[in-house]
Amino acid sequence: MRCSIKYNWPLLVLNSQSMSVLGSVVHWFRLDLRVHDNLALRNAINEAENRKNFLRPIYIIEPDILKQIRGNRLRFLIQSLHDLDANLRKLNTRLYIVRGKTSECLPELLKKWNVKYLTLQVDIDPFYIKQDEVIENFCDKNDIFVVKRVQHTVYNPQTVLKKNNGNVPLTYQKFLSLVNDIQVKECIEIKKEISEDCKSSDFNSKSYDVPSLTEIELDESSDFKYPGGESEGLKRLLTYMAKKQWVCSFEKPNTSPNSIEPSTTVLSPYISHGCLSARLFYHKLKQVESEMRHSEPPVSLLGQLMWREFYYTAGTGTENFDRMVGNSLCTQIPWGNNKDHLKAWSEGKTGYPFVDAIMRQLTQEGWIHHLARHMVACFLTRGDLWVSWEEGAKVFEDLLLDYDWSLNAGNWMWLSASAFFYKYFRVYSPVAFGKKTDKDGLYIKKYVPELKKFPSEYIYEPWKAPQSVQRAAGCIIGENYPKRIVDHDKVHKENMKKMSEAYKINKEKKALKRPRSD
DNA sequence: GGACCGGTTGTCAGA
DNA sequence: CTCTGACAACCGGTC
Known part of the structure; x- marks a missing residue:
């Protein structure tokens, strides 16, 4: 089971300055490409500052990914990384891009940088779960403290499953009834500039820079409809939340699938990459809805966010959720093979x-x-x-x-x-x-x-x-x-x-x- | 166990 | 333009 671990070590344990200067704290970005509402990142910053450790927020670009995902999504990712780097620099830190296979290069770096504390977001995709097990094993053996935070969804899927006696809620209404009385915590803010002490000697090294679009053979000149990044995501969110009447009268089945300009918000790419916090979206919607009569789930905008929560809960609680065979929820159908x-x-x-x-x-x-x-x-x-x-x-x-x-x-x-x-x-x-x-x-x-x-x-x-x-x-x-x-x-x-x-x-x-x- | 209710988003013909 | 029922009859959840 993946749950966040609370960190309770007394700060007095480590008091030798020479020791603490050598240590590093790493926040490992994956599907949380943002600074706002990022508890794991804030944990890393606090830890680095309190112990005067170096802070290294990293993102790992796997060589395979350049082949695996097609241009559009890769471009969105690279743009998001550029924006993340810029936003981190406003806080007096930066993004370190690491290139290589995670299972190989991350343990190597954790050793090389003398990392004592690693923070990351919990993700439920089996690809990440498998990868995390390898890394966590390594950390266990090497006395690296790992902090994992559930922050990709409004609700913790495990909490919802527990409330339903460990069973996956199979209908949307059932799901809603389970989360109805769960209080959603406020968003996390990181505003203070990070101390100079947390900068390592390789802070200005170009080798950790985010690659340019041309470097990975993507067109840089064109005008893109949905540019990636936290800044774009926040801007898009605020633009739509300002249209209060539109938000409150939103009914998904009445929006058009074939309008030339999108009839819905297109916030989804920003939420899926973690450029935009689902919880921030939730609170903004609640705020707008509190001011006037509004549509309700499942058709409302908040209802759309709840659909995402619904599927995350089902995906968390079901073996082989992405396949037909071995998936207890999935009717076995003899599909053809044309x-x-x-x-x-x-x-x-x-x-x-x-x-x-x-x-x-x-x-x-x-x-x-x-x-x-x-x-x-x-x-x-x-x-x-x-x-x-x-x-x-x-x-x-x-x-x-x-x-x-x-x-x-x-x-x-x-x-x-x-x-x-x-x-x-x-x-x-x-x-x-x-x-x-x-x-x-x-x-x-x-x-x-x-x-x-x-x-x-x-x-x-x-x-x-x-x-x-x-x-x-x-x-x-x-x-x-x-x-x-x-x-x-x-x-x-x-x-x-x-x-x-x-x-x-x-x-x-x-x-x-x-x-x-x- | 069984009846009943309700389920974000179908289509077509006819009133 | 909006509403209705036929089409054929699904499932999970609740009582």
């Missing part, structure tokens, strides 16, 4: 313009509206292509700026009707759904420019356009834009039957597992 369909979907070449527009916006900008995610996730899985939600989740992991381990797996299970949501007969139509908020298909015309000149009448179903219309629009279906890869009307009904079968088997299995009461 690689061509998966490829067409991920590249925005399904022949369904609305689906393709969404996938292309995702590739280009790294963000799509939540309901747009519904559309394409349903289409890939239970709606049309019958491809496993795990495949879709991998593509989202690659492309989304706001990629988050527990939210990604949780939402994919929701949309594929594998967990949390079960009304599999509610299928999104790739033709009808987008029309509700964008009758003329302006969104499609922006992201699928081949179809720019198509008349609105055919923009959602270009295969229906007569040859003469296709020629006039300069786009022949099957040549300049793909023919649709499946017939939605036909295939979604077949898939519903398959879902029904899978549910039936699932039910029988569950009945077998249930202990008999005689």
